[in-house]
Amino acid sequence: MDRVRDQILRHLLKSCGTLWEVINFQDEDIKETIRVLEEFKEKGFIEPQGDKICLTKKGIAFAKELNIRPEMDFVCKECEGTGLIIGKEFEKALRTFKEIFKGRPKETAEFDQGVVPPENSIRRAEFVYLRGDLENKKILFLGDDDLTSIAMMLTGLPEEIRVIEVDERIVNYINKVAKEYKLNVSAELYNAINPIPDSLKGKFDVFLTDPVETVAGMRLFFSRCIEALKGKGDSGYFGVSHYESSLKKWFNIEKDLLAMNLVITDILRDFNHYLLTGERIITEGFRVVKEAPFPPKAPDYAWYRSTFFRVELIDKPHPLITEKVNWDRELYFDEDTYVALP
């Protein structure tokens, strides 16, 4: 299958694009995208123009030979392809949340953090609401650097939200905001290498998490999360990227989910857009920059994507890990990792 090759060709046939845009319009991982771009460069199919990558005459001829036409765009502009508008009922929550979001502690590569824009958090709340998992529910967040817990509670619908989080700055900020705005949200310091506190076990209807992008890391995160659920019919939401997780990895993640008695009910491709922007991305030492075919400029839009999964317990939770583990950076890093540090 030459799907990624053809997706890149049709995108560049339509118009030149930055590295970040090229990554957005293909379905494989970054590793494979860069491999294809490298091959195109060697064959003289692409050249840089400013910060954009363009097809050369030779590249255009190659695309024509393959009978590829310029990319067509069918994505709905109204909802950015999510199927969800920002409803008037949640507009006030969004306004307040934007203020709160401005003051958040800045993300750090130490914990592989990446935050979604406020609109994205509200859309998550909407999707969770539509599924019947927001109103009057007890919700646990394992990690919440984008403060979606606050966005959700500002809708006034959940009964209670608890956040367990490894970054003390975030814990403190959430607790400060919760007090100031009188929200039933509370956060505590927690590292997923440890079992979850007994006081949280079997207490929640729903979990949300944005796990690290390794199979073992996700196994750990999901195991911790489902120990906090009450039982059958309870649900979980999380993001997995196809940028840093090959489909082979997805396959193993899905096997794990089923082994935990979780059925996959929704997979919303590229639903989450992350603000991995600014000079930090260029200077941090990420492989996506070091291995790029031409030196990229810093991205200025929320180019990084993850796919939003919903899972539901069809029976009792069956965590695959219940003990403390002694993991270090391998929790965050594997061979597909292109936007995190070893």
Place this chain on the structure above:
Amino acid sequence: MDRVRDQILRHLLKSCGTLWEVINFQDEDIKETIRVLEEFKEKGFIEPQGDKICLTKKGIAFAKELNIRPEMDFVCKECEGTGLIIGKEFEKALRTFKEIFKGRPKETAEFDQGVVPPENSIRRAEFVYLRGDLENKKILFLGDDDLTSIAMMLTGLPEEIRVIEVDERIVNYINKVAKEYKLNVSAELYNAINPIPDSLKGKFDVFLTDPVETVAGMRLFFSRCIEALKGKGDSGYFGVSHYESSLKKWFNIEKDLLAMNLVITDILRDFNHYLLTGERIITEGFRVVKEAPFPPKAPDYAWYRSTFFRVELIDKPHPLITEKVNWDRELYFDEDTYVALP
């Protein structure tokens, strides 16, 4: 979890609804929806008004007691929640397809048929295109009563489409249309109880099917389909309803998919809307009508939904069934079946 109870209550708090509308705004199966409605009826929470189901004062009080607010609607009207508009590039294909669609053989319960409106077939084509699975691809359809093969080929993008189909009327109609419109589509008579013809094995990049709603039936359909694929990276698309398949069934289907080396890459909830309309639905003897709490009127819109799955081979195809099987109606029917006949 009382998710379905709460979803029905919030929907009826917003406004009275027909049986078909109530089914649309909940996430469980029809069996469970009807069980809840029956309980509401016994408790005096609901009453019929014309063909609509309404909350009684007692029902409204019960919802308030549970702290449930009237349902909010966040679904994008522009794209009907699909994230996809009908692109101008496919408008001509849609116009032509609408003409062809009018003359199609009418659906029959004998083969558990149900067709989607033409716009839905075009949206399927768009989603498949975006994934890189339409342009220059060889595509196999196992069953095609809604003629999506024709819609896809009218875009001018696939290399070739083959349809294998149990209903001779559809086979003949597709071949007639293909000849008249000079489309590289051909159909042949085939029953999924038999192995696929040797001439089709290992020849395709993509399959599409709308399988029967039983676990064994889907195992059979997917096994036949992946024998037709070339190998790793090839993909498949199909619809599964949550109306007639409990999540326990989904769980077993997903286990089967992984066992066949298929990773699930997309699950688009309720993407497909079927034209199960008209008096036929009332008189056919379906359980959804026989067991309804109040006698429903015939539905006049495409109320039946299925969720659109995309799967991809992460390695060689591994079909779970390769031999001929001797199955009869159990292929079509199990305990969750509410809109098909034993």
